[in-house]
Amino acid sequence: MYNDLPKITDWSIDGRRRYLKEYIVYVELIIYESLETFDEQKLSLVFGKQDDAKDNIIKMFLSETFNFAKIPSGIPHDINLFSQIAYWCKFKTGKTISVKTNDTNYSTNFIEESGSDYNQDADINLLAHCLSLYNCMVAQDMVGFWFKSNDKFLNEISYTPLNGKKAPNIKSKGSPTKETKYKADASFRYLCVFLNLEYKVTDFSYYQNKYLVKGKNKPQYVADRYETHFTKQEVRKSIKEIICFFHKIHSEGVNTLAKILLKSVGRKSLLDLYEMRSDPDYEILKNKLRDLKSSLKKGESNVIG
Known part of the structure; x- marks a missing residue:
């Protein structure tokens, strides 16, 4: 871009x-x-x-x-x-700042890293299948934000157009800060579909019923339903469990495709969008998201008490 x-x-x-x-x-x-x-x-x-x-x-x-x-x-x-x-x-x-940054170049020479037996068509078909499911679950802008969040990687594997479908235009364009958050949010939601978390995360339905049920195509891009205080708390609890699951599989080792998709959700701005800054585990969750963008050694993790 x-x-x-x-x-x-x-x-x-x-x-x-x-x-x-x-x-x-x-x-x-x-x-x-x-x-x-x-x-x-x-x-x-x-x-x-x-x-x-x-x-x-x-x-x-x-x-x-x-x-x-x-x-x-x-x-x-x-x-x-x-x-x-x-x-x-x-x-x-006026001074050189010694820094440690996280790798956000999601392309990472994907095909070379995947090895000589890499089946690109199989991964493209899997991405396409999950995108079709995702498209039925979220507003159009969320699909557009997913494409924008992963554009480097998708271009590398010649992913666009996808089965004849091009990335939809985003209607509700906000500030750059908001767009960054929605790109991470779109990647987070898509990864839930890609990894089929419905059967892997306890109480995933609370997150699913809010963020993976199509509502109006405008911020916050969530389902049209009344939310009680109890439900809000359960949704946030579900988000914490999802982040912990992502961190767990990343630390244990995943294939190259999953690793790249995990990198795309590794933004602390997600926690602000999900209104979790006041959560007592905020710092731990932020570090877990940050770890998704790096090469984490097996067994290295943060624990939520």
Whole structure:
């Protein structure tokens, strides 16, 4: 998506302003996506809140002290410049920030990693079958967000169009922050279908009846039904069990396809969307989601008491 955008050719202050005016939605989106994978502690030390980081990066790009000629080699000279959070940290502090980031490149040379006996047609058929089921369970925008969340991987295996169906256009476009959350949410819901959690997670029906029953095609993209306080608590409990299940199978080892799909749900913004920030196990759940984006050694896990 980002590589299709024009390169930054006018690096004057006015030129940078014009570029932001035209592509601000994409700039904010790539910043938010990159912040999701950056070391939280170091990010807070330099910028404070995530929204403050986004605003600061844009201000630094527009500042008089920003000098295109001084951008280090290896740093992109296009919109991907905004994904270089370590660079912007150094720009702000004058110091190199040692960081640990999580791998979010879901393509990961999938075919090579899968081995010589890899059957691409079988995986495409499986993805297509589950997508057909998923399409019957969720609003159209959720299908569109799933395609956007997995576009790198899908392009690598020539997955689009899928059985003659192209990714649907998303009608309810919100802020970049909201879009990032809905992309993770769409991947989370799809993975529940792909792994057939109905028979593997206790009380999965609470989650299923809210998030995998088609409702109106508008945020929050959930089933049209009255929800009691008790039901809300049970839904959140079910979400915790699903996250723990994902973490368990990831730590035990899964095939390459499942590993890539698990990576796509590894965003802490999911917990905000599911209103779980006040949950006593929030930090543990956040770490479990983060682990899905990394190569976790067997037996290494976080335990919810």
